[in-house]
Amino acid sequence: MMPVTHEMNNFEMPECDGDVLTVKDLHFSYPDGHAALHGVSFNLCSGDKVALVGPNGAGKSTLMLHLNGILGGHGEVEVAGKCLTRDNLPAIRAMVGLVFQNPDDQLFSPTVFEDVAFGPLHMGLPEADVCARVNAALEAVRMSAYRDRLSHHLSVGEKKRIAIATVLSMNPSLLILDEPSAGLDPRARRTLINLLRELPITMLVSTHDMKLVEELFPRTIIMDEGQIVADGLTHEILEDEKLLTAHGLEKP
Amino acid sequence: MMPVTHEMNNFEMPECDGDVLTVKDLHFSYPDGHAALHGVSFNLCSGDKVALVGPNGAGKSTLMLHLNGILGGHGEVEVAGKCLTRDNLPAIRAMVGLVFQNPDDQLFSPTVFEDVAFGPLHMGLPEADVCARVNAALEAVRMSAYRDRLSHHLSVGEKKRIAIATVLSMNPSLLILDEPSAGLDPRARRTLINLLRELPITMLVSTHDMKLVEELFPRTIIMDEGQIVADGLTHEILEDEKLLTAHGLEKP
Amino acid sequence: MHFDAFDRYHEKASFLHRLDPRVKALVTVIYIVSNALLPDGAWLAFVGAWIFLIAANLLSQLGTGYTFKRSIIALPFALIAITVLFSMPGKPLSSFFFLAWNFTITDMGLLRFVSILIRSWLSVQMAILLVAVTRFPDLIHALEHLRVPAILTTIIAFLYRYLFVLTDEVFRLLRARESRSAAEAGNRSGGGVLWRAKVAGNMAGQLFLRSYERSDRIYNAMLSRGYSGHLYTLNPHEMKPGDYYVTAFAIAVIFIVQLIGRL
Amino acid sequence: MHFSPTPLHIPDGFLSIAISAVCWAITIVTLGFAISKTNKALGEKQIPLMGVMAAFVFAAQMINFPVAGGTSGHLLGGALASIVLGPWAGMLVMTAVIAVQALLFQDGGLLVMGANILNMGLVTAAIGYGLYRGVVSQSKTVKLGVAGVAAWLSVMAGALLTALQLWLSGTSQLTIVIPAMLGVHALIGLGEAFITVAALSFILQTRPDLLGEDSESAKGGRGWVVAGGVIALAVVLLSPLASTDPDGLNHVAMDLGFFQTAQSGVGPLAGYAVPFLNSAIASKIAAGILGVIVAGIVALLVGRGLKSQIANRKPPVSNLQSSIANRKSKIVNQKS
Numbered sequence A, B: 001m002m003p004v005t006h007e008m009n010n011f012e013m014p015e016c017d018g019d020v021l022t023v024k025d026l027h028f029s030y031p032d033g034h035a036a037l038h039g040v041s042f043n044l045c046s047g048d049k050v051a052l053v054g055p056n057g058a059g060k061s062t063l064m065l066h067l068n069g070i071l072g073g074h075g076e077v078e079v080a081g082k083c084l085t086r087d088n089l090p091a092i093r094a095m096v097g098l099v100f101q102n103p104d105d106q107l108f109s110p111t112v113f114e115d116v117a118f119g120p121l122h123m124g125l126p127e128a129d130v131c132a133r134v135n136a137a138l139e140a141v142r143m144s145a146y147r148d149r150l151s152h153h154l155s156v157g158e159k160k161r162i163a164i165a166t167v168l169s170m171n172p173s174l175l176i177l178d179e180p181s182a183g184l185d186p187r188a189r190r191t192l193i194n195l196l197r198e199l200p201i202t203m204l205v206s207t208h209d210m211k212l213v214e215e216l217f218p219r220t221i222i223m224d225e226g227q228i229v230a231d232g233l234t235h236e237i238l239e240d241e242k243l244l245t246a247h248g249l250e251k252p
Numbered sequence C: 001m002h003f004d005a006f007d008r009y010h011e012k013a014s015f016l017h018r019l020d021p022r023v024k025a026l027v028t029v030i031y032i033v034s035n036a037l038l039p040d041g042a043w044l045a046f047v048g049a050w051i052f053l054i055a056a057n058l059l060s061q062l063g064t065g066y067t068f069k070r071s072i073i074a075l076p077f078a079l080i081a082i083t084v085l086f087s088m089p090g091k092p093l094s095s096f097f098f099l100a101w102n103f104t105i106t107d108m109g110l111l112r113f114v115s116i117l118i119r120s121w122l123s124v125q126m127a128i129l130l131v132a133v134t135r136f137p138d139l140i141h142a143l144e145h146l147r148v149p150a151i152l153t154t155i156i157a158f159l160y161r162y163l164f165v166l167t168d169e170v171f172r173l174l175r176a177r178e179s180r181s182a183a184e185a186g187n188r189s190g191g192g193v194l195w196r197a198k199v200a201g202n203m204a205g206q207l208f209l210r211s212y213e214r215s216d217r218i219y220n221a222m223l224s225r226g227y228s229g230h231l232y233t234l235n236p237h238e239m240k241p242g243d244y245y246v247t248a249f250a251i252a253v254i255f256i257v258q259l260i261g262r263l
Numbered sequence D: 001m002h003f004s005p006t007p008l009h010i011p012d013g014f015l016s017i018a019i020s021a022v023c024w025a026i027t028i029v030t031l032g033f034a035i036s037k038t039n040k041a042l043g044e045k046q047i048p049l050m051g052v053m054a055a056f057v058f059a060a061q062m063i064n065f066p067v068a069g070g071t072s073g074h075l076l077g078g079a080l081a082s083i084v085l086g087p088w089a090g091m092l093v094m095t096a097v098i099a100v101q102a103l104l105f106q107d108g109g110l111l112v113m114g115a116n117i118l119n120m121g122l123v124t125a126a127i128g129y130g131l132y133r134g135v136v137s138q139s140k141t142v143k144l145g146v147a148g149v150a151a152w153l154s155v156m157a158g159a160l161l162t163a164l165q166l167w168l169s170g171t172s173q174l175t176i177v178i179p180a181m182l183g184v185h186a187l188i189g190l191g192e193a194f195i196t197v198a199a200l201s202f203i204l205q206t207r208p209d210l211l212g213e214d215s216e217s218a219k220g221g222r223g224w225v226v227a228g229g230v231i232a233l234a235v236v237l238l239s240p241l242a243s244t245d246p247d248g249l250n251h252v253a254m255d256l257g258f259f260q261t262a263q264s265g266v267g268p269l270a271g272y273a274v275p276f277l278n279s280a281i282a283s284k285i286a287a288g289i290l291g292v293i294v295a296g297i298v299a300l301l302v303g304r305g306l307k308s309q310i311a312n313r314k315p316p317v318s319n320l321q322s323s324i325a326n327r328k329s330k331i332v333n334q335k336s
């Protein structure tokens, strides 16, 4: 595919204090030669809740996999001032909580407890701390009663919430969610929206659900063909119909 | 779960000539004892395009699996005047095209051609007819160029359209789609909507996408807890906010 | 998730449910070994072993008949052993003609056949009881602590977790195939056996690819939660004095059963 | 619910302690090797890969296809797993599958699990991979043909071993159990062969990299070819021998000292006292039928392979276009 150069739409943004995440000129090609990211730059301020939208294949998931070093492209990724290098990797993975689209990929242990404890255990925390963190994380997603349940007995909405708990238990300073509302019915979706609204953590959320974007995120980033084509206040971006249709999006 | 008796909301409906599908007092319990359908009755007229909505677990998919005899409960199911019995099963499966939510379940052959040809081949048609049917079906979903592609490598939207072609190739008189728009990006969703609008076949479509319901279907059936709780003109049903919220739905 | 039917665990608050899974696994294995060691025709010992089983059933609060009902699954295999009826030298009991041959059932043959069946039947029931009173994840922990290599127990844990996801996928695939298995009046439908085999093979291939790619995503999810090649688990179980007493008592009883069988 | 696609899962009580112990010993030693080898070969990625693959084999065993008269063909999976994952990983995966079948569903016993793993996991993987490894650099048609034969033989090998163990335990009579087991499994093996070949051909078509030169399936040592060949030969030679000349086998067993350890003094020697299929003629006929079936499969597979190759040959232009299209679509959709 030819890299298309997109005009960057600039919107005005409020000032921010202290960056949680800085990405500078990130390039990445998959081993088969397909270039998925062509110079992506943006930053997230502490407390930001940002939506990442764009058509299928835009590179959203690829970008997200870079933010905690699962993929490594050319360019700079800094989390809370720490450069993403091999030595920093464990620390950065503790700070960035990545939740994948399909909760069945995220919940790989037989019981809920074991899954939520996986992260803290691998950070080398003592047993008492692990238990405390698991309890706090389950409390945060209101699933304390599910501690000893088997993961495969849960409904999709419940699995989604447990998946979020699995990364909350690592006390991340940045939460990254890949299409959290896909496949949920209206009620489960509403519960998830409320949960995300209440969580006091910086988050970057990729989604195709424009209604979710409008309701929940003050700021939106549009990606297409491996580039950021717009970054600004959600209500301004959603007004720009030409921009939206140019990138396969729709007003909610 | 206790069977709750819902008040049936009656809406006026236009007259219809010739039923494609009649379902009368259908009851069904899963082998584990969970009662999923408690007396479902409705009919579809030739040319109808009907939406089937309701919260998760309402029994929509269960109902759809009855319509071509994959599940068999107590009650009557008639397709184009034929009762659903063991002897009629093969013929009824030729008339009712069922498309599952996840196109990956529907596409089990390596190439698009083989997948679309499965139905006609199984029906024992001669080779020339099979090819003609495959071509016509792919033409109908505008995917003729994809004939020899590997299904595995298509995008979700493309897979959805091929999945529809796999049943169109059997010349069904009734198309049943389970959550066709789930997981599609706005552009792919738009393409699908246009496709469904143009297909000149009676269809029953289950979905959580209320916007799709509003745009595409003149008639809507609401299910909850194994019962039909409303059946009428879409624009009337969507006005009835009390009804919608009572069944976990939202106005688009 | 619809295949919860796979779970054999029965939630109860019984004595056996609370026992440490290691104890339950160990006693089950010893019991089965003991059955295999009992000589043919040790009727009294078989009765002893049976009483042991019934007592365990009672302690599980599942009812005396619980394991009995499910124990039929081992029966078809008994066909394999039927030849010992005729092949053991001994006093002829009865003989009959079947086709062109004359079959003679001997007393030793009968003795051996019945002994094999009883051993198998008792052992299967104990295994059924084990999974009915132990959650499978706990059983995996037990294996871990009984020194089964970690790589095997983790594979088993993953297998258990994804068993449900993948069998769901298989059933959806089978449903999709079934719903397109149609016929038109007057046509001989169904295709050839080879073609049908190929479709089944395609489904297996499809399932393989999806599983393979899923394992990639799971690996990513594990990496992002700090996995680096070593798996750590908490030990949620602790052997209490009571667990030791139960183990000792059970072994003693099984030992007595052996003695009875050899007297 | 009874899941086993083949009657190979021996329950507890049917094998003697001695035979169970010998099988456990062989199994444990082999698994020890397998564990150390896979640790080296696959690295940290092995855990989720093998875990999910084990679930795959389990689930794939439920895929069936209607044959005639209400029966259906199934997959056992040992050959397929070892061909795509490499022999050692394949063995571990099969071990997990058999363990869960025994632990969770009582499909196969606990004390005899060593024997079940040996019969259905280790031997099937060794023979399946061994034969395939011999032709790994050959054309697609040859690879698929050999994989089919290997899959069929893997089921036969498992059946033969099971029969021998039952006989050595004094549970059944050699002259009956061998023809019975092999006869049934000659048919079951056909299902195995067909599904294995079709699944491999699917993978070759959609993700050739998984079976390519750098994959695990091409990396196994040359020794596997020998191992696979020897087992295959043993199956082919031993089956007719075992049915025609049980005396010979008994002698071998005596010499090896199996007999004394085998339970319950009388033992299987009395085996052929019953005039049931004991004529050399019947057994030779059985052996002949088996041979014909093997030859038939090879011919069928080669024929089909050729046919699909011809069918795939398209005019050069469209071929080029479709290969470009394929590349593109691959790129776009690798994300899943």
Ligand SMILES: Nc1ncnc2c1ncn2[C@@H]1O[C@H](COP(=O)(O)OP(=O)(O)OP(=O)(O)O)[C@@H](O)[C@H]1O
Residues within 6 Å of the ligand: A185, B030, B031, B032, B034, B035, B036, B054, B055, B056, B057, B058, B059, B060, B061, B062, B063, C002, C003
């Ligand atoms: N195989 C099964 N065994 C037992 N219960 C089942 C099975 N499949 C579905 N159910 C139950 O039957 C009820 C109806 O399920 P169904 O899948 O028809 O709901 P649905 O309306 O399609 O929901 P969704 O919107 O989530 O697709 C649910 O309570 C579900 O848990």
Ligand SMILES: Nc1ncnc2c1ncn2[C@@H]1O[C@H](COP(=O)(O)OP(=O)(O)OP(=O)(O)O)[C@@H](O)[C@H]1O
Residues within 6 Å of the ligand: A030, A031, A032, A034, A035, A036, A054, A055, A056, A057, A058, A059, A060, A061, A062, A063, B185, D330, D331, D332, D333, D334, D335, D336
């Ligand atoms: N493993 C891979 N190998 C090669 N190309 C890949 C791989 N994964 C993704 N790609 C390609 O990289 C591009 C970006 O993919 P990515 O998954 O990041 O898109 P996305 O924006 O997340 O799309 P979606 O909305 O469908 O999730 C796509 O063109 C995709 O085909």
Ligand SMILES: [Mg+2]
Residues within 6 Å of the ligand: A060, A061, A062, A178
């Ligand atoms: Mg994505």
Ligand SMILES: [Mg+2]
Residues within 6 Å of the ligand: B060, B061, B062, B178
């Ligand atoms: Mg449904």
